[in-house]
Amino acid sequence: MPIQIKQHDCKTELREADLKATPARLAALKVLEASNKPLDVATIRLELKRSGINTDPATVFRMMNSFSDKGIVRGVNLQESKLRYEHAAKxxxxxxxxxxxxxxxxxxxxxxxxxxxxxxxxxxxxxxxxxxxxxxxxxxxxxxx
Amino acid sequence: MPIQIKQHDCKTELREADLKATPARLAALKVLEASNKPLDVATIRLELKRSGINTDPATVFRMMNSFSDKGIVRGVNLQESKLRYEHAAKxxxxxxxxxxxxxxxxxxxxxxxxxxxxxxxxxxxxxxxxxxxxxxxxxxxxxxx
DNA sequence: TTGACAGATGCAATAGACTTGCATATACTA
DNA sequence: TAGTATATGCAAGTCTATTGCATCTGTCAA
The missing domain is CATH 3.30.1490.190 (Ferric-uptake regulator, C-terminal dimerisarion domain)
Known part of the structure; x- marks a missing residue:
């Protein structure tokens, strides 16, 4: 019987942060995890759309804010007019x-x-x-x- | 007869950068030179007003852009929603x-x-x-x- | 499994930093 | 001192981000 590896997927990550695991949030987390560079809100929305998930900009901004508050993502300021975000596990x-x-x-x-x-x-x-x-x-x- | 010191005042600084020395520009440069920390556009405008010079925000933004282009000031991004500027001579x-x-x-x-x-x-x-x-x-x- | 409810979302309005087009005003050069 | 290139003011517009409110949906308890 194999050792029980703790599966730290996106769902448990959200649960542990007291955030509801909605489809948009799960997908956004996956996008950030998969990216090798910090992404801005517009790009995140584009990636979600490619997965068939349409989101309002306000929702994604709110997501990133709550993720930041919980330490799940990190805001990255690259001297642009906008903020980028990267997964804080990095x-x-x-x-x-x-x-x-x-x-x-x-x-x-x-x-x-x-x-x-x-x-x-x-x-x-x-x-x-x-x-x-x-x-x-x-x-x-x-x-x- | 005293040695002729090259007077590198604000006026010559602007001249050398091919920028016209208007009252607002001269005053803005003085404000930045006198400040011990980078200032945002709103603060610069306030300081100018205290010297009796009323400016439009657009004008100050344009000033800072041309000063930056010429290397007279340096934009400073302190993770705020706005940019600050400091005199590049520092x-x-x-x-x-x-x-x-x-x-x-x-x-x-x-x-x-x-x-x-x-x-x-x-x-x-x-x-x-x-x-x-x-x-x-x-x-x-x-x-x- | 379901029903209640806290929390999430969409939409529209709003905020704030910054830009741009255009007419007028002003600094500089000849 | 007049002519011109450039600077300015004003108004409109852009872009990122936030917020209020009505509606919807995960989640947990029964």
């Missing part, structure tokens, strides 16, 4: 944004902790979180230009 | 934002260059710029709470 990381092709790549293991410690010591400021993104040219676009 | 630095009292403090000499070098080596991504801000509690608010 280990904390930062992003590389190509200014030519708009590609977005993740970057982990930036050892920014050293910087934070220095700030706490030098300024007496208690760092709770930080925003860090890099802008430039991805490998492909460096070759083209 | 050496590049980052910001500490107190989540309790909303104070904004500058922090220079963060040695983020090491991180950038690492990224270029590891990812082949050519870093042109970055966004880095820290969120937490300033010294005062740590004591209060």
């Amino acid at each position: 280990k904390e990381h930062h992003h590389l944004l190509c200014q030519s092709c708009s590609a977005i790549e993740d970057i982990s293991d930036c050892n920014i902790n050293a910087l934070e410690k220095g700030i706490e010591k030098k300024k007496g400021f208690l760092v709770k979180s930080h925003a860090l993104e890099f802008y430039g040219l991805c490998q492909k676009c460096q070759k083209i230009n | 050496k590049e630095h980052h910001h500490l934002l107190c989540q309790s009292c909303s104070a904004i403090e500058d922090i220079s000499d963060c040695n983020i260059n090491a991180l950038e070098k690492g990224i270029e080596k590891k990812k082949g991504f050519l870093v042109k710029s970055h966004a880095l801000e820290f969120y937490g509690l300033c010294q005062k608010c740590q004591k209060i709470n």
Whole structure:
């Protein structure tokens, strides 16, 4: 008899956050989980539509807000006029944004902790979180230009 | 006879950028130069009004855009719904934002260059710029709470 | 299984940051 | 000082996001 693996699917994730598991929410979570970059509300709605789920923008904004509140997703501000969202299960990381092709790549293991410690010591400021993104040219676009 | 110091005032700054030196622009530049933190458009307009200069929001947005294009000011995105602007003559630095009292403090000499070098080596991504801000509690608010 | 109800959704209105078109006004150059 | 390129004000419009309200639907208890 196989060991009982705890199935942490989208439904249980919502249950544990005291959120009702509606079709739109389940699908939105799956979309975010499957994406390799943070998505904005318009894109999420498009993906849902491709699964046959029509949503009102207000609903998706509300979803993202409650997901954020519960720590299920993380808002990502990439200096655009809109917010993007990524699944919070992904280990904390930062992003590389190509200014030519708009590609977005993740970057982990930036050892920014050293910087934070220095700030706490030098300024007496208690760092709770930080925003860090890099802008430039991805490998492909460096070759083209 | 004293040495002729080059007077790099707001007027010449605008001239050199091929921008007309209007009263509103001169005053806005002075406001930004005098401020110790990045300001949003509404605040800039308020400061101008205090100097007796009434401006239309559109005008100030257009000013900030052309100043940005010319490298005179720098847009600062502090995860708010609006952009702030700071005078670009200030050496590049980052910001500490107190989540309790909303104070904004500058922090220079963060040695983020090491991180950038690492990224270029590891990812082949050519870093042109970055966004880095820290969120937490300033010294005062740590004591209060 | 069902029924009640808290919470989710759609729709429409609203808010706020920012942009744009156009007519007028003004800084700069010759 | 006159002519022109550019800046400004005003009004309308765009885009992201929020909110009020009526309706609908998961969920839980019976």
